[in-house]
Amino acid sequence: xxxxxxxxxxxxxxxxxxxxxxxxxxxxxxxxxxxxxxxxxxxxxxxxxxxxxxxxxxxxxxxxxxxxxxxxxxxxxxxxxxxxxxxxxxxxxxxxxxxxxxxxxxxxxxxxx
Numbered sequence: 001x002x003x004x005x006x007x008x009x010x011x012x013x014x015x016x017x018x019x020x021x022x023x024x025x026x027x028x029x030x031x032x033x034x035x036x037x038x039x040x041x042x043x044x045x046x047x048x049x050x051x052x053x054x055x056x057x058x059x060x061x062x063x064x065x066x067x068x069x070x071x072x073x074x075x076x077x078x079x080x081x082x083x084x085x086x087x088x089x090x091x092x093x094x095x096x097x098x099x100x101x102x103x104x105x106x107x108x109x110x111x112x113x
């Protein structure tokens with residue numbers, strides 16, 4: 001006679017004959033999923049020379065074309081993904097700084113009125 005067991009939010013039909021087989025299949029699937037998970041890449045520690053180059057380039061150009069990104073990556077011996085991520089993060093910082101400047105100017109104007 002089959003009964004339903006509640007296991008990890010799933011209803012799994014079991015009986016005495018298949019119980020061990022279902023459990024072993026579930027454990028095998030879980031372990032293979034863990035093996036297939038991609039490891040996170042370690043955080044890149046940019047050199048001061050790389051940062052100086054990137055900051056100078058950012059002042060000149062807030063957005064890079066694909067060709068420019070490839071050229072910068074080759075020049076700095078970094079991947080295009082690292083360059084893209086650095087630029088995304090830097091634009092976020094730049095926008096946050098600009099927003100803070102507007103808030104400060106707005107408060108000064110309100111105080112003067």
